[in-house]
Amino acid sequence: MEKRAPRSRFSYLSSIFLLVFFIFSSLSEAGGESPFEIQQRDKVFLLPGQSFNVSFAHYSGYVTVDEQNGKALFYWFFEAAEDPDSKPLVLWLNGGPGCSSIAFGLAEELGPFHVSPDGKGIYLNQYSWNQVANILFLDSPVGVGFSYSNNSNDILNNGDASTAKDSVEFLKKWFKQFPQYNGRDFYLTGESYAGHYVPQLAQAIVRSPQLTGEASINLKGYMVGNALTDDFYDHFGVFQFMWAAGLISDQTYKLLQNLCDHESFVHTSEECERILDVASDELGNIDPYSIFTPSCTGSITFSRNKLLKRMNIGKMSEKYDPCTEKHSTVYFNLPEVQKAIHVDPSFAPSKWETCNDIVNENWKDSNASILPIYKELIDYGLRIWMFSGDTDSVIPVTSTRYNVDALKLPTVVPWHAWYDDGQVGGWSQVYKGLTLVTVRGAGHEVSLHRPKQALLLFKQFLTGSPMPTLSEHASF
Template identity: 70%
Template sequence: MANPKGSSFLSQIVFILTFSYLGNGFSVDPVEQQRLDKVLKLPGQSFNASFDHYAGYVPVNEEFGRALFYWLIEADEDPDSKPLVLWLNGGPGCSSIAYGEAEEIGPFHIRPDGKTLYLNPYSWNQVANILFLDSPVGVGFSYSNTSSDLLSNGDKRTAADSLAFLLKWLERFPQFKGRDFYITGESYGGHYVPQLSQAIVRYNLATGDKTINLKGYMVGNALTDDFHDHLGVFQFMWAAGLISDQTYKLLNLLCDFQSFIHSSSSCEKMLDIAGEEMGNIDPYSIFTPSCTANVSQSNRLLKKVHAVGHVNEKYDPCTEKHSVVYFNRPEVRKALHVIPAAAPAKWDTCSDLVSSNWKDSPRSVLDIYHELIHHGLPSSIVMTLVLFVLPYKSGDTDAIIPVTSTRYSIDALKLPTITPWHAWYDEGQVGGWTQDYAGLTFVSVRGAGHEVPLHRPKLALTLIKSFLSGSSMPTLKEQVGISDS
């Protein structure tokens, strides 16, 4: 589907014709298109779903023929009363369908045969309507009629296209206009989430439009600030005994003020050495088994902050491969209303073409945090351990964007502390640690890797419940019913 960049009229014609190939039909009436986008049943689904879900395309640029693929999964009970949560995976170049839906927070998870599904008991659609977006074009089933678009993606256009998507998507789903809206994501989503939040806030201020009623945002194990990300990664690897003293010193020397996106050849060489010293472990979750199908993954993964995932009903380090099998099946594509003429010949979880041709990536998004906090928009950061600001969550066994990196970045914001560092609990056990700042909450999830909902799904569900309710993470006293009075 490649058109010359200058042939805008031809691109528009092809764009319209492409939509006519939709197996579910195409309507110029956006609300009628909502009906056509409804997914009836998925191949391999042996259970009845108590909720409706929809999938399809939304055009974001008709001149070049860019369209983004979405999958909306309504709340399983009383969806009209529940908020709308957008989920964004990172990469850059990784699919939110592949990771967010199929192995993290979505209800439809894939078994190892790549053909059958099971219902995720900890799906976030228990508490919200979940919207998964493959962004930018070239990721998942999202596409452009202008081939050069796939070679010119970057942070700025991704945010602009995602805003255009939301405005047009809400015309198709008017029942969500003005609904409480939250943005969540992980990894390179540490750029996507605050940048899109900023674009929405600025759009609302400029137009007075409240169609997108943004209430907050949350990011997990997020790429945030080049200097602090690198500083924290190297310190974590050294403290965890993954690398030698000498390698630790040289990493700090040669990779100073750089990131996995902006790095030098000397830094790259030290990352290779670090990968060799770490051995064949999964750096996204250092204490769980790695996928033996890829013995060189430590070297590869250290260089790119892809949101690679791994767990099924029982821990399966090769879960990503199951998604590749499932979403390449023609009957699956048909059920999800994928346009045959626009679909990639081979669907993959992440696009190397997109990531290797990324055009703009700021070295820090801390300035955006300051701007959003100034406008009163809360954030939560979650890290593995768990980092949960009302933009931050974090897993504590992630060596890619570890809890140390996030804590350095939060310290750099110099925000006043509201509630000091303390443990939070789930069923009487420590689920992680948390601290509330003015405008931000940091949460770590105990024992989680890079993808918190994958490794600790029950704790992640507790996390999103607290986030959406605007409450602090549960304490031991709350768990056992002891009053503070």
Template identity: 55%
Template sequence: MGNSSFFFVVFFSFIVLGTCDFLLDQQKDKIDELPGQPPNVDFNQYSGYVTVNQQSGRSLFYWLTESPTNRDPKSRPLLLWLNGGPGCSSVAYGAAEEIGPLHINSDGKTLYMNPYSWNKLANLLFLESPAGVGYSYSNTSSDLYTAGDARTAEDSYAFLINWFERFPQYKHRDFYIAGESYAGHYVPQLSQIIYERNKGVKNPVINFKGFMVGNAVTDDYNDYIGTFEYWWTHGLISDSTYKSLQTTCEGGSSEHPSIDCIRALTTAESEQGNIDPYSIYTKPCNFSSSFKNRRGHYPWMRGAYDPCTEKYSTEYFNVPEVQKALHANITKLSYPWKTCSDILGGYWGDSPLSMLPIYKELIAAGLRVWVFSGDTDSVVPITATRYSLDALNLSTIANWYPWYDNGKVGGWSQIYEGLTFVTVTGAGHEVPLHRPRQAFILLRSYLENKPMQRSLNSI
């Protein structure tokens, strides 16, 4: 055999073997069937682990739900969804309660199809981050006590780089990031890393187009002002407590409040009583814990609002057969799967006071940035978001106007230069679970880069 033929064979073998490697990895992650799933599942699912740090043994768990086959998943963008906490699971909330195609019935054993799943518009990638959340883990136990914003963003970026190697069909595909609550930190920070590391790259693997966040922790100073104002104007706290909160909390950190601020917050919690602070006009779940540690628990069930869905998730994702089908808990963690980590929430490290500088950088870069807000959330309320956005000092393109769904006001919107703000009426902290149809319309408008419809006849 001549040299040229030899090198051709070697090169060809390398290509074939390399191709086989990622196909084998994908096949290992492919979900054949989840326990209790309905018979009409018409989309591919994959889940498993991606190592983000070899030295410490940090591995993050993901769940990909592609678009249905009749909606041509190959032509659809990829959307990464992140929940916050910090320390809460995107599988528990984003996938199983909000935007995912499969939601959990009250028996904690069976699933049903979400008619307003976002996978009808995009391929959905859910990530449990950082290590210690849900099924994600680290072989270095100190990682659970030293987590913070910076490492979370770096690990999420490392996850994406490695994940795209496993799923190269998504390389160069239009890519978006969305999330809610404390993901108001995760999403822009990860977006910034991607944007800055894409600079100068002609055809980046991560073809990042923009991000969207809802009821998002954004800027501590303005979030505090807006939150306390919301509590007071909605009759949830007394005049004296409102003044105390203004005096002791403003200017501090929401993740690391002062002792006096904590006292004032405790008084406010007592005055608010047994309500669901994430959705102030709906009943709370009787088994729920104190609101200080809860991060969005109240999904929309078929026909009626059910405030106890977190219980169903906890039951379902601890079933051994479910974990086996998801290729999860492969290290046999010493603790059960939980919707939110008990450890991470109490040991969070770095947490910048403001995301506004990142917003300014990414808006100037021309990325698509949308912010949305459910107006019945008292944890990160609409007033907090409006104060934070006002601090950006953006020019207004289209002033405040109502948008419609089937002849009814679905919320309001204002279009700024470089940013669109949308409210969803009657929605709590997790907009897609209280108003799934309106959230679906919101995503469609975002992906199409079209303003929310002013017409009474919009659908």
């Protein structure tokens, strides 16, 4: 790799001067504050329990997406650890629907800070994705995490369409508050029910010419993991995976096929729910989101074995800890933490939770299939990757493979193993318009279970490079 020639002191100071001039001369729509003032207001300094310094700036706060109803989405943005001006901008979304990207994506997966076991401190994640990109985490929709609305009915009326609309509005205003990122290469990423959020948001962006291009949102592509995609193929793949892995009986497998094949994963019939409960009982006390790792035996706020309730959990760290969600629940309920990250005390939840059952149970619309959006966006020319941890039984690798197969795309690079440190990291196949990657030994949250391999995956996605083969890996 070529080394970038160092910039002269004059060039550096000139760039800083121009940036500051631009920021001060551009006033935002909100209260006449300049972008510079907003960024200074949202800048995060020392976090409670932080015993180390960092080289990057980070910001958190609110963006109002509906002035009339007072709908505000909470974000936390981390600049790249090195040379952020040259790095792309990446938005990460968690799913549920109803689960917090701060709780999962940031605090236990790919964010730079993870929560310590006592719930009172944080430590650095050596495999954070902000090593190679500027990362923006968003709690969406309202009612999730610290995001709120003045109108309590909004929390009862979330759905796919409203979430995409609010996310577009968030991005429009966020880019005005951070104008230095206008025109920057921009990617969408997420997992689980973000298999709906991410393609739907990408579609909304490309369908709005006034939002796209180098002047504003320069969307280049998206990547989703263990993604809910199509009701039929998702169900078919789940049942097949659980049966093949020896998690359920032959009889239950046949009943699942007969009663749930054509049902929505979110809104099911009573018969389908009944047999899903039977399947949950047969699974035993395991983590269905990571079937070969220990489950958290401590007191936690949800039942892991109810497959319909959440699509977005799974527990571990660099040294496996199945109770990371429990630690985050303690940390983000600390008043001093909420103050440090600029949570509005007027709208802070009485108890912050990783997932909001009210949002999940009152979801208004969920597309039966996202595959038509894939076809549209493939034709548009976006870089699209799907990845899958192969030990997740909730949205398993079988479901993802059935979904990709349904697109009927020509193969460019056949199915093959990819490598990390001389070991098989998973398998991959490159199609015309889409790349599929599996991650060996990872559960639902790939960055939680295989953080090093997940960072390699992310790097390859950003550069558009195939996953390394053994011979390519040996030449590094």
